[in-house]
Amino acid sequence: MQELRNGDTAIMLAQMQSGSVDAVITDPPYDELSPNWLDDLFRVVKPGGNVIMFCSPENQFFKPDEILFWIKTPSTKNFQKRCGRFVEMILVKRGEKGAFNPLHWSQMTGVYDDRLVLPPIHPYEKPLSLIERLIRIYTNPGAVVLDPFCGSGTTLVACMNLKRKAIGIEKDHSKYLLAQDRLLGLLPGRLKGE
Ligand SMILES: C[S@@+](CC[C@H](N)C(=O)[O-])C[C@H]1O[C@@H](n2cnc3c(N)ncnc32)[C@H](O)[C@@H]1O
Structure with a gap:
């Protein structure tokens, strides 16, 4: 059962x-x-566990062991004042006891361009x-995975589909x-990404 917390x-991290x-x-x-959230976030992970975090290239939250990239969908913003950026970084801190489950090589390139299948919610x-x-690469089945900024709950759904337990925290009540x-x-179609 996934656990969703509003706060x-x-x-909430300080209380975990x-x-x-x-x-x-x-x-x-x-x-x-x-300022303290990152310290608390590393504290609640078991010693040696993995921490995976999206960030912009200009604002990296910690020094990672691996960097993956997600190529976003281009948008029609105004680019007169600066170049656009259609990539997000995914920082990976690999704990010495953290899972690492290699998939088929085509899934291990480190540069991904997945797209939403349905209009975003x-x-x-x-x-x-x-x-x-x-989740498949960096956690094992049965693991407890925390997403402290869970938004629409994508991480919790992914964990549910892959038999991991997830705890999600979201501040915005809606x-x-x-x-x-x-x-x-x-929400029709939102559990499988079809
Ligand atoms: C980038 S979005 C995450 C989107 C998510 N990955 C998804 O697929 O829906 C970040 C989320 O963090 C939430 N948030 C921002 N500050 C927060 C805080 N201090 N505590 C908990 N949630 C927060 C925002 O409301 C937002 O929904």
């Missing part, structure tokens, strides 16, 4: 026990975070196929309710 990660999750996979907002929603690939409906299967 501020900065507060040290070493209580096997891995973190998350896509945080790139600003407005409490969250402005920053990630493709389910991309998150499922990360997005929390959205993730809850998605997990309950109330």
Whole structure:
């Protein structure tokens, strides 16, 4: 059963026990975070667990062991003042006890261009196929995975599909309710990425 919490990660992480999750996979907002949240995030992962985090190239949250790239869908923003950027980095901190499950080589390139299959229900929603690939590689079945900025719940759905347990935290109440409906299967087509 996946666990979804409505609240501020900065507060909720501080209340979580040290070493209580096997891995973190998350896509945080790139600003407005409490200075202590990253320390707390590493504290709640079991010693030696993996931490996987999306970020912009200009704002890397920690020094990673591996960097993967996600090529986003180009948008029609105005590029008169600066070049556009259609790539997000995925920082990977590989704990010495963290899972590493190699897939077929075509899934291990480190550069991915997965796309949403349906129109987004969250402005920053990630493709389910991309998150499922990360979950397969960097966690084992049965693992407890934390997404402290879970948005529409993509990580929780991916974990449910792949038999991992997930804990999601989302501050925005309407997005929390959205993730809850998605997990309950109330949003057609949102559990499988079809
Ligand atoms: C980039 S989005 C994540 C989108 C998600 N990957 C998905 O596929 O839907 C980041 C989310 O973090 C939430 N958030 C921002 N600050 C937060 C905080 N302090 N505590 C918990 N959630 C927060 C935002 O409301 C937003 O939904």
